[in-house]
Amino acid sequence: VSMQKFLEKLPKAELHVHLEGTLEADLKISLAKRNNHPLKSSTVEDIRQGYVYNDLPSFLAFYYEGVELLQTEQDFHDLCYAYLAKVAQQNVLYTEMFFDPQLHIRRGLDFGTVIRGFNAAQEKAERDFGIRSSLIMCFIREMSAESADETFTQALPYLEQPDRSRIIGVGLDSDEKGNPPAKFAKIFARAKAMGLHLTMHCDLDQENTHEHIRQALQDLGSERLDHGLNVLERPELITMAREKGVTFTLCPSPNDVIRPGRSRQDIRDMLAAGLKITINSDDPGYMQSVYMTESLAKAQAAADLTPEELFQISRNAFEAAWISDAERETYL
Ligand code: HPA
Ligand code: ZN
DSSP: OOHHHHHHHSOEEEEEEEGGGGOOHHHHHHHHHHHTOOOSOOSHHHHHHHOOOSSHHHHHHHHHHHHTTOOSHHHHHHHHHHHHHHHHTTTEEEEEEEEOHHHHHTTTOOHHHHHHHHHHHHHHHHHHHOOEEEEEEEEETTSOHHHHHHHHHHHHHHHTOHHHHOEEEEEEESOOTTOOGGGGHHHHHHHHHTTOEEEEEEOSSOTTHHHHHHIIIIISOOSEEEEOGGGGGOHHHHHHHHHHTOEEEEOHHHHHHTSTTOOTTHHHHHHHTTOEEEEOOBOGGGTTTOOHHHHHHHHHHHHTOOHHHHHHHHHHHHHHSSSOHHHHHHHO
16 A cells, blocks of 8 residues: 555544644634634635744744634634544544633633533534544743633633543643743642643744753653654753653644754654654644644655554554543554
């Protein structure tokens, strides 16, 4: 069979996708109509052509603008259902999806509106396609620690009922520059004490990112690193990640789109260093609709991955997934 067929058929788990980043241009247009919200571009082509990024902040500006279109429970449902329906066709069996409650709460929306919309979509997608899914609530790192605390408090009724809300972990995303994991040490400790899982973005091309990785792993006890490629530049961080059994959620698409020039050698180097990596999509709605199969194809082409390596990478995701061992066995 061809590599493409192999990749399509491969059973997949996704561990790094931002639900708000799955907003496709066509859904933007329908949400704008439905909510009477102005859009600068009125066609799918114009919207997609407008997506030009130089770095993480310039990408986040588009992402934050798109978030404004999400207003009702139905909107959050439609966003999540569209993503799940899409990746279910790519043989994604399980996915852990990030969302950014602060971007909604600060616009006056209720936490429950967001969660009820997502949960309804998750239940429907599971009935329709068999795809299982969980949620990871992220803190916006350029917002204050107090804002993160307040959001966490609003989320408490949902966090205390993970079986119903499906929120199984907390993450850290958005603008890394000047916003170290340590800024959120208290809230991550609180989440951990409640039994929530922890993961954090440690991106490329940022000052102090090595110290951020160290804090995430050593001081805050992050179980995974989102991106985290810069470990390669520090042997002591490689050793730390290996000893702690950290899984890295790599995303080839944003590396191409907003971090050009980054060596294609990274995936190879991480494998050679004995690190556990997974391949994920990140923000497919904003990055040329590169979902899971396409992300794996990019990684395969970049690093010349063999079917055996791709199978192991896919297995890594099921092994690192925050699910019961009983559920894990059904996938492996
Ligand atoms: N990086 C950091 N923060 C984000 C991203 C990303 O790609 N997408 C949404 N929030
Ligand atoms: Zn991300």
